[in-house]
Amino acid sequence: xxxLLGIAIWLITIASVWMFLSGKWWFPASISEHGPRVDSQFxxxxxxxxxxxxxxxxxxxxxxxxxxxNADKQRATxxxxxxxxxxxxxxxxxxxxxxxxxxxxxVWASLHLHSAPPGSYQIEVVAQQFSWNFHYPGKDNxxxxxxxxxxxxxSLNFVGLDDSDPNAKDDSVVSTLAVPVNxxxxxxxxxxxVTHSFFVPQLRFKQDLVPGMGIHVHFTxxxxxxxxxxxxxxxxxxxxxxxxxxxxxxxxxxxELVALPQDKFxxxxxxLFNKYQLPTY
Amino acid sequence: MAEATHPEVxxxxxxxxxxxxxxxxxxHKVIGIQYILxxxxxxxxxxxxxxxxxxxxxxxxxxxxxxxxLFPQGAPGGxxxxxxxxxxxxxxxxxxxxxxxxxxxxxxFGNYFLPIQIGAxxxxxxxxxxxxxxxxxxxxxxxxxxxxxEGNATVGGWISKLGESFAGGSGTVGPIGGWTGYxxxxxxxxxxxxxxxAGVNLWIISIAIFCVGSLLGALNFITTLLNMRTRGMxxxxxxxxxxxxxxxxxxxxxxxxxxxxxxxxxxxxRIAGTSFFIPGGLYVSGSTVPLHNGGSPLLWQHLFWxxxxxxxxxxxxxxxxxxxxxxxxxxxxxxxxxxxxVFAIFAIGGLGFFxxxxxxxxxxxxxxxxxxxxxLTLSIGVPSAIKTFNWLGTLWGAKIRFTxxxxxxxxxxxxxxxxxxxxxxxxxxxxxxxxxxxxxxxAHFHLVMGVASIFGMFAATYFWFPKxxxxxxxxxxxxxxxxxxxxxxxxxxxxxxxxxxxGMPRRYASFGEYEFLKNSHSLVLFVTIAAIIxxxxxxxxxxxxxxxxxxxxxxxxxxxxATTLEWTIPSPPPHDNFAGVVPVVYHGAYEFSVPGAxxxxxxxxxxxxxxxxxxxxxxxxxxxxxHKA
Numbered sequence: 001x002x003x004l005l006g007i008a009i010w011l012i013t014i015a016s017v018w019m020f021l022s023g024k025w026w027f028p029a030s031i032s033e034h035g036p037r038v039d040s041q042f043x044x045x046x047x048x049x050x051x052x053x054x055x056x057x058x059x060x061x062x063x064x065x066x067x068x069x070n071a072d073k074q075r076a077t078x079x080x081x082x083x084x085x086x087x088x089x090x091x092x093x094x095x096x097x098x099x100x101x102x103x104x105x106x107v108w109a110s111l112h113l114h115s116a117p118p119g120s121y122q123i124e125v126v127a128q129q130f131s132w133n134f135h136y137p138g139k140d141n142x143x144x145x146x147x148x149x150x151x152x153x154x155s156l157n158f159v160g161l162d163d164s165d166p167n168a169k170d171d172s173v174v175s176t177l178a179v180p181v182n183x184x185x186x187x188x189x190x191x192x193x194v195t196h197s198f199f200v201p202q203l204r205f206k207q208d209l210v211p212g213m214g215i216h217v218h219f220t221x222x223x224x225x226x227x228x229x230x231x232x233x234x235x236x237x238x239x240x241x242x243x244x245x246x247x248x249x250x251x252x253x254x255x256e257l258v259a260l261p262q263d264k265f266x267x268x269x270x271x272l273f274n275k276y277q278l279p280t281y
Numbered sequence: 282m283a284e285a286t287h288p289e290v291x292x293x294x295x296x297x298x299x300x301x302x303x304x305x306x307x308x309h310k311v312i313g314i315q316y317i318l319x320x321x322x323x324x325x326x327x328x329x330x331x332x333x334x335x336x337x338x339x340x341x342x343x344x345x346x347x348x349x350x351l352f353p354q355g356a357p358g359g360x361x362x363x364x365x366x367x368x369x370x371x372x373x374x375x376x377x378x379x380x381x382x383x384x385x386x387x388x389x390f391g392n393y394f395l396p397i398q399i400g401a402x403x404x405x406x407x408x409x410x411x412x413x414x415x416x417x418x419x420x421x422x423x424x425x426x427x428x429x430x431e432g433n434a435t436v437g438g439w440i441s442k443l444g445e446s447f448a449g450g451s452g453t454v455g456p457i458g459g460w461t462g463y464x465x466x467x468x469x470x471x472x473x474x475x476x477x478x479a480g481v482n483l484w485i486i487s488i489a490i491f492c493v494g495s496l497l498g499a500l501n502f503i504t505t506l507l508n509m510r511t512r513g514m515x516x517x518x519x520x521x522x523x524x525x526x527x528x529x530x531x532x533x534x535x536x537x538x539x540x541x542x543x544x545x546x547x548x549x550x551r552i553a554g555t556s557f558f559i560p561g562g563l564y565v566s567g568s569t570v571p572l573h574n575g576g577s578p579l580l581w582q583h584l585f586w587x588x589x590x591x592x593x594x595x596x597x598x599x600x601x602x603x604x605x606x607x608x609x610x611x612x613x614x615x616x617x618x619x620x621x622x623v624f625a626i627f628a629i630g631g632l633g634f635f636x637x638x639x640x641x642x643x644x645x646x647x648x649x650x651x652x653x654x655x656x657l658t659l660s661i662g663v664p665s666a667i668k669t670f671n672w673l674g675t676l677w678g679a680k681i682r683f684t685x686x687x688x689x690x691x692x693x694x695x696x697x698x699x700x701x702x703x704x705x706x707x708x709x710x711x712x713x714x715x716x717x718x719x720x721x722x723x724a725h726f727h728l729v730m731g732v733a734s735i736f737g738m739f740a741a742t743y744f745w746f747p748k749x750x751x752x753x754x755x756x757x758x759x760x761x762x763x764x765x766x767x768x769x770x771x772x773x774x775x776x777x778x779x780x781x782x783x784g785m786p787r788r789y790a791s792f793g794e795y796e797f798l799k800n801s802h803s804l805v806l807f808v809t810i811a812a813i814i815x816x817x818x819x820x821x822x823x824x825x826x827x828x829x830x831x832x833x834x835x836x837x838x839x840x841x842x843a844t845t846l847e848w849t850i851p852s853p854p855p856h857d858n859f860a861g862v863v864p865v866v867y868h869g870a871y872e873f874s875v876p877g878a879x880x881x882x883x884x885x886x887x888x889x890x891x892x893x894x895x896x897x898x899x900x901x902x903x904x905x906x907x908h909k910a
Binding site for chain 2: 001002019028046048052059063069076080082086090097098102106160193194204211215234239
């Protein structure tokens with residue numbers, strides 16, 4: 001039984017490690033400035049984790065393989081432990097784990113512990129059960145006033161835009177996110193009803209949208225194209241299809257789009273939407 | 282230890298009537314078995330729910346006649362609706378976390394064996410003990426009521442009479458907001474979706490009741506362990522199981538009140554118009570939400586996870602204790618680094634209170650506090666690694682007897698490593714960017730707090746069954762159960778990591794909407810098949826459990842040749858455990874293979890002179906000093 005169990009543990013280890021190494025199941029290709037840094041941090045981490053996992057499982061397999069009971073064997077070794085070993089493995093794991101922990105803050109710090117770089121383009125995101133609204137400031141680059149009391153889905157005022165505010169005249173609210181390529185984007189994330197989460201896998205970015213809060217985040221997309229945007233925080237019955245898209249546009253197309261008034265914005269966005277294809281998976 | 286010298290202080294005569302003997306019993310052993318039976322019932326419901334979820338994910342649109350009969354609304358034509366799926370997600374999590382992983386390891390085995398292992402004749406407060414079980418049981422009934430209040434139109438009709446926020450009969454089997462119940466989704470009532478009326482109210486009430494039951498239990502465990510150890514049972518001579526139950530009780534004592542408080546606030550938001558968690562200006566399902574202002578959804582997350590993270594350790598620490606105990610027994614070796622193991626249990630328990638924020642990196646809380654939580658989270662890997670090293674050290678140079686409990690204990694070590702180690706990935710803020718709320722997380726916590734804990738409990742069941750019922754469980758069936766379950770749980774949960782790498786979000790009723798998930802179909806199907814086989818094999822365990830109770834081979838007092846106090850008394854033990862005799866302890870808990878001793882094990886009660894080898898205890902390092910204390 002001991003040999004069989006040892007071998008079974010080794011086979012499980014091989015299968016698990018193969019699943020990560022095979023490359024059949026991996027992140028979708030990254031499209032953001034910070035994405036490659038997330039990926040390399042993951043690679044470093046998974047190598048450390050993989051080595052620790054393999055060492056522990058191979059070790060476990062070995063002791064059950066080797067130290068099984070057989071009739072001719074004398075008694076088991078009588079030992080209560082070894083303080084030196086305890087100190088060594090405590091210090092070694094502490095050094096490795098804490099180093100990983102500190103390394104694991106770098107991308108986070110670069111995005112979240114700094115405010116958006118100057119020149120970032122601001123877009124307000126308003127999530128609701130089960131759709132997304134993206135509010136663009138228009139030509140004047142100033143968001144029109146919004147008021148939750150003015151929200152009325154039946155008259156299509158999804159974000160409660162105050163029409164009496166002159167700054168609101170050129171604003172557009174659409175259901176697809178369009179961002180410029182290679183230019184920092186600052187999103188102001190809000191929710192009308194319950195907590196949602198903004199997730200574009202290729203962007204390596206996820207952030208909750210919390211009712212009552214306006215959460216500022218920023219990133220830079222680096223690859224033109226069309227990408228799926230999913231809700232990642234359970235928000236109700238149709239959570240699984242609270243879907244939208246993010247278009248990453250060349251600067252000129254983006255500039256042209258965001259200068260348009262609402263109705264033309266919508267048409268142009270649809271045109272661009274059809275122009276770009278989803279990545280192949 | 283005054284009690285120990287006056288045993289009559291805690292003695293109460295054996296009851297004779299059926300009700301006082303088996304139902305409202307004050308005997309910690311009966312109460313322990315009641316907890317175990319509660320967990321064995323609850324886990325069936327939880328498992329059926331997981332199979333239904335897998336069927337829906339792999340074969341959407343499957344017609345199940347029984348579903349149509351039971352839930353005509355939630356599964357019209359026998360096909361599950363997305364909201365029905367989400368209510369299964371919620372109830373599966375709630376049942377498993379509270380009524381399985383918190384009841385069996387602590388309330389069940391802890392109740393039965395902690396007093397015996399320290400040489401006490403019962404818990405410190407037997408009446409409190411009885412109450413803690415029955416309160417917990419009522420909590421379970423209320424949770425079952427939530428299933429029918431939402432799932433059944435007739436029951437829903439009755440419940441709806443309690444008030445507007447109790448509107449039921451929506452066709453689900455409970456709330457649809459997950460076991461974490463984040464407001465505002467959970468706070469707004471039925472306008473937020475099906476299942477969010479009576480389902481949520483009953484769900485909160487059930488958990489609140491559960492918290493009370495757990496608190497009563499925790500007080501009892503701590504008092505019993507500190508005050509009722511028998512003569513010679515110094516702290517450092519206690520079995521590691523007792524250390525684990527003790528630490529777990531402290532965690533429960535400090536964390537459940539916070540959940541209880543949070544639950545009451547959430548209920549008030551729902552029924553009394555308060556705004557603890559509901560901010561102003563909400564617009565839900567086509568209309569503005571009046572009368573609420575100033576609440577914070579994040580407040581709930583802090584309260585919930587301040588409880589929720591220690592809860593993970595409440596689930597797994599008893600499994601760690603049982604594993605250490607069983608590994609040592611069947612390795613025929615003392616526990617390697619006993620003192621280090623005790624410190625590691627405490628370090629895990631202590632650090633466990635300072636890491637709750639890692640559930641909230643992307644919640645909108647301060648990104649600076651995320652950094653602090655992240656570093657503390659990875660430090661918890663250190664005591665976890667210490668435990669793993671010491672388990673391997675215990676097995677090194679052993680003479681392993683591969684009994685069923687030993688197989689499950691070894692399985693525990695393997696699964697604990699596999700599940701725990703991905704905490705190093707998820708605990709990093711920069712990686713949580715991607716992995717938060719994906720199947721990578723689902724893989725991590727199922728392996729470590731779900732499956733590893735359950736393996737600890739299987740090991741404990743096979744190990745202590747002979748003591749509890751006087752008969753052995755069948756070894757061949759036990760081994761069959763081990764092999765399929767061990768391979769099965771890996772087959773289920775390892776592919777979850779691959780799904781997480783693809784970015785698959787958890788709590789999705791279907792993956793068909795997204796192109797980026799289309800490569801996951803074969804993985805999803807593979808997992809479903811593995812899950813169905815693994816769940817089916819549990820029938821063997823149930824059969825073995827109940828069949829062996831009556832037909833198993835009769836066990837002697839000490840069938841495993843173990844050392845601790847429970848093996849010095851008859852199987853099953855008499856009503857007051859030691860029949861009025863106060864056991865005296867002379868040795869540490871794990872004196873196996875002592876050179877020069879007549880047997881390869883020395884019972885804790887064996888007087889010094891008889892076992893000359895005990896003198897050597899201090900010579901070989903770590904645990905030895907403690908054992909001689």
